[in-house]
Amino acid sequence: MTSYTLGQKHIAPTKPERGVFPLDHEGECKEKMLKYMLCLTRNDSKPSKCQTESKEYFQCRMDRNLMKKHEWEDLGYFDGREKQTSDSN
Amino acid sequence: MNLLISRHIVRPFLFKSFLHINVPSSSSVILKRFVSSNNNNNNNNNNETETPKSINRNDFEKSFKEFERNEKNRGANVAFYLSSVAILMLGLTYASVPLYKMFCEATGFDGVLRKNQDAEVVSANVRKLSQRIDKSHPSIRINFSSTPSSLLPWTFVPEQTDITIQPGETALAFYRAKNESNRPIIGIATYNVQPSQAAFYFNKIQCFCFEEQRLEPGEEIDMPVFFYIDPEFLRDPNLQGVQDISLSYTFFESKGTEHLALMGGDPTKPHIKLKPSEALPYSHRHAEKIKTVTS
Secondary structure, eight states, rough: OOOOSSSSSSOOOOOOOTTTTTOOOTTTTHHHHHHHHHHHHHHTTOOGHHHHHHHHHHHHHHHSSSSOOOOOEEEEETOHHHHHHHHHH | OOOOOOOOHHHHHHTTTTTTTSOOOOOHHHHHHOOOOOOOOHTTTTTOOOOOHHHHHHHHHHHHHHHHHHTTTHHHHHHHHHHHHHHHHHHHHHHHHHHHHHHHHHHOGEEEEOOOOOOOHHHHHHHHHHHHHTSSOOOOOEEEEEETTTTOOOEEESSSSSEOTTTEEEEEEEEEEEEOOSSHHHHHHHHEESSSGGGGEEEEBBSOOOOEEEEEEHHHHHHEEHHHHEEGGGGGGGGOOOOOEEEEEEEEOTOTHHHHHHHTTTTOTTTOOOOOOHHHGGGGHHHHHHHHHHH
């Protein structure tokens, strides 16, 4: 771990805004995770191209009570006009 | 302000002497000044015709003594004033530490992370991201790394080495952790963002850090990190031209759970003890060592 803090101010990491992901002990959403990883490798590691797969992963988590239910906008997936503009990447 | 404070403290002594601070004090001068001030008082009391001399003399002595006392205390008054200034400055230096912290948290100066926000504020911020994304800006590459800890017998790696995103875009990334030992371990993770000024713009929506995570022996788990980079990142003068951000996670064993190692892992069976070689750090690597020697 880099710790060149001689001249820099120490910044304490903060907690995540929406808290912690409960652990997926049963591996229920592992399949979706692997699909997302495959998509990333195919698309040059750009998550903007893999919105479907990541949405599926979140849906899997929300269905199995491993995550609080959110609207897609709350997770940053703006359907409709945003989908067209992301293709221009 | 200092004037107010010191006046409040030394008020009984300060009244006349403070105004005549430049005059050197010798007894003749004191007498002269007393006489002149007394004359002023007498001029104000001109309508009084009856002034018996005996009463006048007593009054004179009293007021002279008071005046002398005030004059003598002048040195002490200056000392009080200066010491109050010194104490005030000392108090300010002690107070400056929390005041500066508050200032940094409010304004985000010099890379301090923002305080936690409400759930509604978080959702509103994420929703507003769609308007704030500027697609014309170049993408940023986020590099993922993990620091293995020799004391913690876990394999902890990122599933992807890097992803390319734009500021304002939400991104999902995964880490994988496996408990290699034969006892349940409770770990706790922390992270680090480089460059440090970018830490202020790194908004973690959800992750797996700072909470105790328990892994059974041999268990392997995927840990997601969901985050975005604030679009304000592009307008920070310190971060112009920065195109790579490194995110590094480290897992530690949670304090207070090391006793699980000596108990053979199961708190309900305290009589089971591990062999000392199994409870030592690096014990999870012993098997590999032995293999290479015999082969």
